[in-house]
Amino acid sequence: MGDQHVVTLANDSKGNPDEPLPALRWEEPPEGPVLVLLDQTRLPGEEVELVCTDVPALVEAIRGLAVRGAPLLGIAGAYGVALAAVRGYDVDEAAESLAHARPTAVNLAYGVRRALAAYRAALAGSAGGDPERAASAALAEARSLHAEDKEASAAMARHGLQLLAELLPGGGYQILTHCNTGALVSGGEGTAFAVALAAHRQGQLRRLWVDETRPLLQGARLTAYEAARSGMAYTLLTDNAAGSLFAAGNVHAVIIGADRIAADGSVANKVGSYPLAVLARYHNVPFIVVAPTTTVDQGTADGSSIEIEQRPGHEVTESTGNPVAPLGTQAYNPAFDITPAALITAIVTENGVVSPVTPDALAALCPSRAPGHDQVMG
Numbered sequence: 001m002g003d004q005h006v007v008t009l010a011n012d013s014k015g016n017p018d019e020p021l022p023a024l025r026w027e028e029p030p031e032g033p034v035l036v037l038l039d040q041t042r043l044p045g046e047e048v049e050l051v052c053t054d055v056p057a058l059v060e061a062i063r064g065l066a067v068r069g070a071p072l073l074g075i076a077g078a079y080g081v082a083l084a085a086v087r088g089y090d091v092d093e094a095a096e097s098l099a100h101a102r103p104t105a106v107n108l109a110y111g112v113r114r115a116l117a118a119y120r121a122a123l124a125g126s127a128g129g130d131p132e133r134a135a136s137a138a139l140a141e142a143r144s145l146h147a148e149d150k151e152a153s154a155a156m157a158r159h160g161l162q163l164l165a166e167l168l169p170g171g172g173y174q175i176l177t178h179c180n181t182g183a184l185v186s187g188g189e190g191t192a193f194a195v196a197l198a199a200h201r202q203g204q205l206r207r208l209w210v211d212e213t214r215p216l217l218q219g220a221r222l223t224a225y226e227a228a229r230s231g232m233a234y235t236l237l238t239d240n241a242a243g244s245l246f247a248a249g250n251v252h253a254v255i256i257g258a259d260r261i262a263a264d265g266s267v268a269n270k271v272g273s274y275p276l277a278v279l280a281r282y283h284n285v286p287f288i289v290v291a292p293t294t295t296v297d298q299g300t301a302d303g304s305s306i307e308i309e310q311r312p313g314h315e316v317t318e319s320t321g322n323p324v325a326p327l328g329t330q331a332y333n334p335a336f337d338i339t340p341a342a343l344i345t346a347i348v349t350e351n352g353v354v355s356p357v358t359p360d361a362l363a364a365l366c367p368s369r370a371p372g373h374d375q376v377m378g
């Protein structure tokens, strides 16, 4: 998985809670371009950066969730195509392996596709198929996607904050979130967590309740880490405790991210999202999904068509390498589940809010992309 070295994040990112974490960055040292990833599997205990010098190292980092989260996967995929092109590797082969590293987040294949299309267009357009110019085009497209996602994150925070003001007038609300949706999944401050951060900065957020999010604990390890850096009031809970929190009246809204949103508005997100939607409906609490339009896949009709990544059983039967179940225990470990549009109060995108969630309302906010925009080699 590339070279590893432990870093202490620069003071301006550790000391300044408003400085987003450096989840991913492109660097061009003398020995050749690299993609530097903050290894999310080592957080919160260690801040280790992975230096990816080739695509197999990046694919392994994606599969192992060293880099994760739908929008950031798209950005990483695009930089991966650029890395292959600049270093003279087989670009088509790199694109295929990157796009299929994880199946559910549509952003990954979308980011790969964008950089690949820029590379191919430059190759076809430049005199004599100049690979250097084509590589520069792929890198420029990756940088453009990175910048777009940062802007989208800020826009979603604004739209989400406005929505909360309308749904929960007077502020002082308590929000429950699931998994991790902050700067560690984004070119900016994230998706759902960016809304919570904006609410905190505006003095509207009384508390963020953080689902630990078994089995990989993105909530405990990553969202709590980001919440602590921000200075907001937050409390960690086991996923099983969410029901009692609703029953006690301590959840005023649920805000989560998404990995793929089908054309009918159904949402694939970290496993455990669907039960929260059912609890929210039963307790008459708004259930809000925050995602950029790059996560909306108009080429997938409904949730039943979304491939749900099945992850290795050992993620469930082991914890920090120690068995938590008898040897040989089989485990059911879907990484995501599907929440139907009927249980979703609103979908917040960078282009505005969809509520109620209908196919037409969702399509109206999404720029038209090729059907099945995650088809890499289309």
Ligand SMILES: CSC[C@H]1O[C@H](OP(=O)(O)O)[C@H](O)[C@@H]1O
Binding pocket: 065, 068, 069, 070, 071, 178, 179, 180, 181, 185, 191, 192, 218, 256, 257, 258, 259, 269, 270, 271, 335
């Ligand atoms: C807004 S993207 C964050 C999204 O990605 C997470 O999945 P994973 O940690 O497996 O990459 C989870 O579904 C989050 O909601």
